[in-house]
Amino acid sequence: MKEIICKYLSDLNLRNKSLSTYTIAEEICNGMTPENFLSVEVVSGIITEVFDSHDEKFSPEEITAVTEKILTDIKLNILEETYRGAVPQLKFGSPFELLVAVILSAQCTDKRVNEVTKILFPVANTPEKILSMCKTKLEEIIKPCGFYHAKAEHIIGAAKMLVDEYGGEVPKDFDALIKLPGVGRKTANVVTSVAFNAPAIAVDTHVFRLANRMKLAEGKTPLEVELGLQKVIPREKWSAAHHWLIWHGRGVCKARKPQCDSCPLFRVCPSSNR
Numbered sequence: 626m627k628e629i630i631c632k633y634l635s636d637l638n639l640r641n642k643s644l645s646t647y648t649i650a651e652e653i654c655n656g657m658t659p660e661n662f663l664s665v666e667v668v669s670g671i672i673t674e675v676f677d678s679h680d681e682k683f684s685p686e687e688i689t690a691v692t693e694k695i696l697t698d699i700k701l702n703i704l705e706e707t708y709r710g711a712v713p714q715l716k717f718g719s720p721f722e723l724l725v726a727v728i729l730s731a732q733c734t735d736k737r738v739n740e741v742t743k744i745l746f747p748v749a750n751t752p753e754k755i756l757s758m759c760k761t762k763l764e765e766i767i768k769p770c771g772f773y774h775a776k777a778e779h780i781i782g783a784a785k786m787l788v789d790e791y792g793g794e795v796p797k798d799f800d801a802l803i804k805l806p807g808v809g810r811k812t813a814n815v816v817t818s819v820a821f822n823a824p825a826i827a828v829d830t831h832v833f834r835l836a837n838r839m840k841l842a843e844g845k846t847p848l849e850v851e852l853g854l855q856k857v858i859p860r861e862k863w864s865a866a867h868h869w870l871i872w873h874g875r876g877v878c879k880a881r882k883p884q885c886d887s888c889p890l891f892r893v894c895p896s897s898n899r
């Protein structure tokens with residue numbers, strides 16, 4: 626925690642040059658007892674007190690800005706420590722398989738999608754094979770995922786566009802991906818980050834809920850949240866952070882009953898049931 630505090634204290638211009646940010650960070654850490662909840666008010670109060678004791682004066686706005694950055698970093702650090710190495714639960718062997726799995730996952734669990742793709746992919750796992758399959762057969766296989774008429778249409782439409790315009794390959798370009806039938810920002814971001822290992826933050830229902838609850842990035846639409854998260858998460862961690870949030874949303878911070886008492890973010894989350 627000291628390193629995080631130091632990182633942002635150095636944004637402030639200390640008048641007393643003999644004071645090291647490390648010393649100040651240490652004093653701030655000492656004020657953060659394991660019992661106190663680390664809200665913006667509490668932490669900025671501790672920071673102000675420490676500065677006052679060293680006769681350093683900063684405006685409340687400066688202190689609040691630094692505090693918000695510190696708290697955001699602490700939340701992200703906890704998520705990273707808890708979910709390091711988290712991987713997607715959808716099973717796939719190629720970008721096209723992932724694309725199909727993500728289209729099928731709308732309003733459906735990953736477990737169910739994996740059960741369905743286990744039957745679908747051995748029969749049709751390329752755009753060409755999907756197009757050579759009759760629609761009724763495709764619908765029959767994907768029926769357990771729900772909305773199977775619309776999903777079949779999207780899969781067939783996407784396969785046709787891939788064959789007609791991209792030589793049967795899934796394009797890496799986000800703007801091209803988003804033009805495929807059945808592919809919105811979320812799906813395009815998942816494919817970009819998971820299949821092509823490029824930085825992207827897909828905002829699904831879990832990411833949207835958690836970003837707002839934890840005040841990592843507040844927004845009324847997935848796009849607002851996506852842009853907000855891009856600002857506070859380092860670019861190289863966008864894809865990983867998407868998985869941290871999904872795993873935390875599924876296992877702990879559930880939609881109806883968040884398990885705040887056993888949540889590692891309890892002390893720093895503004896929505897915890899304290």
Ligand code: SF4
Pocket residue numbers: 838839877878879883884885886888889890891894895896897898
């Ligand atoms: S403390 Fe509660 S609301 Fe906050 S992230 Fe954890 S489970 Fe969710």
